[in-house]
Amino acid sequence: MNGITRIARTLHWYVRQFTGEAKWDEYVAECATTGERPMTRREFEHRRDHQREHSPRAQCC
Amino acid sequence: MTARSMAIWGTVAVVGAVCWAVLALSRGEEVSALWILFAALASYAIAYRFYARFIAYRVLGVDDTRATPAERYDNGRDFDVTHRHVLFGHHFAAIAGAGPLVGPVLAAQMGYLPGTIWIIVGVILAGAVQDMVVLFFSMRRDGKSLGQMVREEIGVVGGIAALIAVFAIMIIILAVLALVVVNALAESPWGVFSIGLTIPIALFMGYYLRVLRPGRVSEVTAIGVGLLLLAIIGGGYVEQMGLEEALTLSKEQLTLGLVLYGFIASILPVWMLLTPRDYLSTFMKIGVIVLLAVGLVLAAPVLQQEAVTDFAREGTGPVFAGKLFPFVFITIACGALSGFHALISSGTTPKMVAKESQVRMIGYGGMLMESFVAISALIAASVIDPGLYFAMNSPAGATGGDPTTAAEFIAGLGFTITPDQLTAAAAAVEEQTLISRTGGAPTLAFGMSQVFTEAFGGGLAAFWYHFAIMFEALFILTAVDAGTRVGRFMLQDTIGNVWPKYADLSWKPASWSASAVVVGLWGYMLYVGVTDPLGGINQLFPLFGIANQLLAAIALTLCVTLLIKHGKVKWVWVPGVGLAWDLITTMTASYQKVFSDNPAIGYFTQRERYSDALDAGEVLAPATSTDQMEQVVFNSTLNGTLQALFALLVIVVVANAFLIWVKAVRAGGLPTTEVPWHESHLVAPSDFVATPAEKEAVREWEAAGHGPGYGGH
Numbered sequence: 001m002n003g004i005t006r007i008a009r010t011l012h013w014y015v016r017q018f019t020g021e022a023k024w025d026e027y028v029a030e031c032a033t034t035g036e037r038p039m040t041r042r043e044f045e046h047r048r049d050h051q052r053e054h055s056p057r058a059q060c061c
Numbered sequence: 062m063t064a065r066s067m068a069i070w071g072t073v074a075v076v077g078a079v080c081w082a083v084l085a086l087s088r089g090e091e092v093s094a095l096w097i098l099f100a101a102l103a104s105y106a107i108a109y110r111f112y113a114r115f116i117a118y119r120v121l122g123v124d125d126t127r128a129t130p131a132e133r134y135d136n137g138r139d140f141d142v143t144h145r146h147v148l149f150g151h152h153f154a155a156i157a158g159a160g161p162l163v164g165p166v167l168a169a170q171m172g173y174l175p176g177t178i179w180i181i182v183g184v185i186l187a188g189a190v191q192d193m194v195v196l197f198f199s200m201r202r203d204g205k206s207l208g209q210m211v212r213e214e215i216g217v218v219g220g221i222a223a224l225i226a227v228f229a230i231m232i233i234i235l236a237v238l239a240l241v242v243v244n245a246l247a248e249s250p251w252g253v254f255s256i257g258l259t260i261p262i263a264l265f266m267g268y269y270l271r272v273l274r275p276g277r278v279s280e281v282t283a284i285g286v287g288l289l290l291l292a293i294i295g296g297g298y299v300e301q302m303g304l305e306e307a308l309t310l311s312k313e314q315l316t317l318g319l320v321l322y323g324f325i326a327s328i329l330p331v332w333m334l335l336t337p338r339d340y341l342s343t344f345m346k347i348g349v350i351v352l353l354a355v356g357l358v359l360a361a362p363v364l365q366q367e368a369v370t371d372f373a374r375e376g377t378g379p380v381f382a383g384k385l386f387p388f389v390f391i392t393i394a395c396g397a398l399s400g401f402h403a404l405i406s407s408g409t410t411p412k413m414v415a416k417e418s419q420v421r422m423i424g425y426g427g428m429l430m431e432s433f434v435a436i437s438a439l440i441a442a443s444v445i446d447p448g449l450y451f452a453m454n455s456p457a458g459a460t461g462g463d464p465t466t467a468a469e470f471i472a473g474l475g476f477t478i479t480p481d482q483l484t485a486a487a488a489a490v491e492e493q494t495l496i497s498r499t500g501g502a503p504t505l506a507f508g509m510s511q512v513f514t515e516a517f518g519g520g521l522a523a524f525w526y527h528f529a530i531m532f533e534a535l536f537i538l539t540a541v542d543a544g545t546r547v548g549r550f551m552l553q554d555t556i557g558n559v560w561p562k563y564a565d566l567s568w569k570p571a572s573w574s575a576s577a578v579v580v581g582l583w584g585y586m587l588y589v590g591v592t593d594p595l596g597g598i599n600q601l602f603p604l605f606g607i608a609n610q611l612l613a614a615i616a617l618t619l620c621v622t623l624l625i626k627h628g629k630v631k632w633v634w635v636p637g638v639g640l641a642w643d644l645i646t647t648m649t650a651s652y653q654k655v656f657s658d659n660p661a662i663g664y665f666t667q668r669e670r671y672s673d674a675l676d677a678g679e680v681l682a683p684a685t686s687t688d689q690m691e692q693v694v695f696n697s698t699l700n701g702t703l704q705a706l707f708a709l710l711v712i713v714v715v716a717n718a719f720l721i722w723v724k725a726v727r728a729g730g731l732p733t734t735e736v737p738w739h740e741s742h743l744v745a746p747s748d749f750v751a752t753p754a755e756k757e758a759v760r761e762w763e764a765a766g767h768g769p770g771y772g773g774h
Binding site: 014016020021027057058 | 539544
């Protein structure tokens with residue numbers, strides 16, 4: 001793996017982690033190890049919206 | 062330390078010392094802004110390497126064999142082991158807002174030097190210490206909130222006072238932030254056009270994420286940012302589109318719009334507006350900060366402002382009244398020490414920390430970054446011509462709002478600018494006027510536009526100006542949305558103690574009425590500021606600054622209390638230095654704002670002066686009618702009362718804590734609510750860069766089949 005692909009990969013990894021998109025990847029991977037059937041992406045994201053609805057996060061000044 | 066690292070740190074220390082020496086000794090010569098930038102960076106590096114490390118390991122005793130709440134409860138929701146770099150980004154995005162940008166801009170009226178010194182020294186000894194220590198103590202208590210910790214560790218009286226203080230302070234902060242937006246958008250059709258379009262853009266993004274392509278956040282953020290840039294460019298054509306008149310809004314109209322918007326935004330489901338707006342604002346925030354840092358280095362502008370102006374000594378500045386001590390410390394606010402951060406450092410962030418030792422990079426490091434933003438803002442405000450700076454930041458009552466009268470007023474202050482220059486400066490950024498555009502945002506935008514034009518070339522001053530306005534307004538609006546929601550939750554929770562049904566977050570009558578109360582409160586204060594004949598920013602900003610610093614006093618009091626209770630009396634000076642200085646400055650400022658017999662500073666003297674005149678049937682400038690006179694009387698009473706209330710609440714908390722200190726010192730420590738030790742099985746590095754030994758440990762741990770690679774990158 002040369003330098004540029006490594007930087008690109010790290011950046012891609014960081015962005016997915018930062019935006020929370022990696023949560024889905026982790027969930028799918030976890031289902032694969034436990035043999036559970038994953039819910040749809042839509043259902044998964046609806047659940048996350050629901051959590052956000054009930055946990056306020058202050059933004060600072 | 063190895064010889065090599067001693068050589069490196071020796072060099073950093075020398076660079077820092079040289080930069081500071083240049084800043085301290087240059088008078089009346091051309092001073093490059095880069096001296097400030099590098100003095101800051103070198104000081105941060107040394108503080109982070111030595112002082113933060115000392116606090117983490119010696120004072121707090123971070124223990125990586127102890128499992129963090131994220132590791133113990135890991136539920137993938139609020140408790141969530143998060144990679145340190147990712148958490149650093151989240152934490153920084155949550156703490157950074159308009160405060161560190163606006164405060165230093167206003168403080169520039171005292172010259173660039175006082176602000177520079179306080180931003181750097183303050184963050185190292187107070188602000189970053191507070192953020193890190195609160196983060197640590199909350200982490201040791203499963204992420205309890207600041208209010209909860211004060212109640213449990215200090216006492217019920219202190220707890221209730223802290224709760225009221227947090228709520229009241231939040232209302233003031235939201236009102237003042239909203240006032241900054243109103244002042245930036247009033248009579249600016251371009252700004253209104255671009256900011257207005259962020260609402261449909263955010264709604265579209267929300268729909269995209271909910272219905273079209275769930276979860277594709279980076280994709281939709283890229284689309285959103287593209288649309289945002291188009292909205293800024295499009296704003297330049299409002300005249301051609303025939304929208305100029307319709308979008309030229311007065312401050313009163315904008316206030317009404319903001320209040321309605323705030324109410325609707327806080328009752329809509331978060332996925333529709335708040336979440337997508339948050340993505341946009343976070344992206345813009347980080348992007349612009351990086352851009353500004355690069356721009357400053359490339360442009361290497363020369364400071365135009367004096368090092369220390371006469372206003373610092375005489376306290377007669379037009380931007381806000383009062384001398385350097387204590388008002389520079391109040392005005393800078395968030396960039397050096399921010400009580401609001403204690404609300405983020407307790408509650409949200411501590412539930413996501415993977416290893417205890419990471420509180421140093423996240424808490425201390427995050428705050429250093431915020432301080433850097435404040436330094437950049439201070440520089441941007443200090444590279445503007447001082448005549449223009451004061452014309453923009455003096456209240457309309459003083460400048461008369463007209464180029465000729467404004468130029469006369471500026472000459473009276475001892476600076477020179479011609480009416481033509483004022484008109485030309487406004488034309489350069491395609492605004493109708495720049496006179497009395499108070500609030501800090503237009504000044505910062507003008508400074509940034511000047512820096513970017515110098516750095517990147519290309520005659521895009523107007524674009525950069527509106528780009529900067531857009532980015533400030535965007536994240537102030539996000540803070541207002543989020544703050545309203547937090548306020549609503551607090552209110553529902555508090556009332557829920559006596560009427561449990563009200564705490565039900567999905568019960569519409571409760572959530573709607575609580576939202577209406579919160580929006581009503583800040584909306585009202587906003588209206589008071591907008592219509593104030595004396596100028597809303599110079600009346601309300603000190604209240605905002607003092608409120609924020611008083612909240613920090615509560616947080617630092619908690620830190621001192623916990624160190625004493627843990628039997629670490631010998632280390633209380635660590636948060637104690639910041640606390641003592643913070644109490645000295647805020648209490649002096651509060652005292653002056655309440656009791657000063659100078660009507661420009663003391664709210665009640667101001668009230669008396671205007672009410673006496675009113676009784677005598679006179680009208681005092683800048684008021685122009687009896688109605689305005691009555692308004693001044695009412696506003697000064699309100700502001701003075703709030704000011705006294707905040708100070709009183711903090712005194713209650715500190716007094717309550719003092720009793721606990723005495724008790725705990727006598728007993729050599731007291732039991733606290735710290736969660737007992739549980740063994741940690743997680744392996745992850747502590748600092749920004751992993752050491753070879755840490756990398757090896759992570760590799761071994763992963764090879765044994767653990768973890769999804771939290772330590773890797």
